[in-house]
Amino acid sequence: MLLLAMDTATPAVTVALHDGESVVARSSQVDARRHGELLLPAVDRVLQEAGLKIDAVTGVVVGIGPGPYTGLRVGLVTAATFASALSVPVHGLCTLDGLAYASGIDEPFVVATDARRKEVYWARYDNARTRVGEPSVDRPADIADQVAGLPAVGAGARLYAEVFPDARDPEHQSAAALAALAAERIRAGEDFPEPRPLYLRRPDAQVPKNYKVVTPK
Template sequence: MLLLAMDTATPAVTVALHDGETVVAESSQVDARRHGELLLPAVDRVLKDAGLTLGRVTGLVVGVGPGPYTGLRVGLVTAATFASALGVPVHGLCTLDGLAHASGIEEPFAVATDARRKEVYWARYADSRTRVTDAAVDRPGDIAADLAGLPVVGAGARLYPDAFPDARDPEHQSAAALAALAAEKLAAGDGGFLDPLPMYLRRPDAQVPKNYKVVTPK
């Protein structure tokens, strides 16, 4: 087994290789505006560090979000393209699950990432491997009471300390954690993967103007 994992649903552009037992190589850069520019060089760097070629990859793992429209699509399209070229499967996972797995917390907690517009993407967990709610998007103040007393992992907790006073690491997503979670699921044969389709949870920021002028040929 050799899994190539990637996630661009958050400001972190993160890539990792996992051989089914351990992370072979990984790369993460935090830059919310350069997902398309940074992802392919990160893949090349990880393969070079591992001394392997793309043709050795037996499966793709990709974070499906939730995340902003443009950044999220970069990772999904890249994973789908590699999978098609190599003839290997793509395993989708909720981006929040990667952060949860990396936390190692074995008590109830939540994960919250920055959704912009003064909102967070979030979900609750029973432990680092068990999500107990669907991912959602809300204003921090609207969910603070529901999450009161719980540790909250991720950048969303650090952005809104009044709502989430018990912020925990990691702050940013890690493809290494996402790959490790996928490897566990594959080894156990329990499935639980998502279709590699974008989880937006809301409409994109860019929309067609309602009253634009239609120009037709004469």
């Protein structure tokens, strides 16, 4: 097994290789505006670090969000392209699940990432491997009662310390954790969500309601 994992649903552009037992190479850069520019060089970098070629990959893992449209689609399209070119499966995983897994927390907690517009993408977990319910997007003040007293990980938790006073690491997503989680689920024969974007919001761009009528002169 050799999994190529990537996630661009958050400001972290992160890539890793996992051989089914451990991570063999990883790369992460935090830059919310350069997902498309940084992702493929990161793939090249981890392959070179591992001394492997792309045709050694037996599966692709990708974070499906939730996340903003522009960044999220970069990773999903790239993962689908690699999977198609190599004729290997592509496994989708919730980005928040990767952060939860990396935390190693063994008690109820929250993962919260920055959704911009003074909101967070968030979900509750019983432990690092078990999510409770589906991810949501909300203003932190609106969920204060639901997350009160719980530790929290992710950049969203650090942004809103008044709602998440017990903020813990990790702050940013890691493809290494995502790959390790995927390898664990593959060995257990578990199903994966479809590698489709989890936006949770309607797109900003809208089709105009009234088209401008242009008449020939």
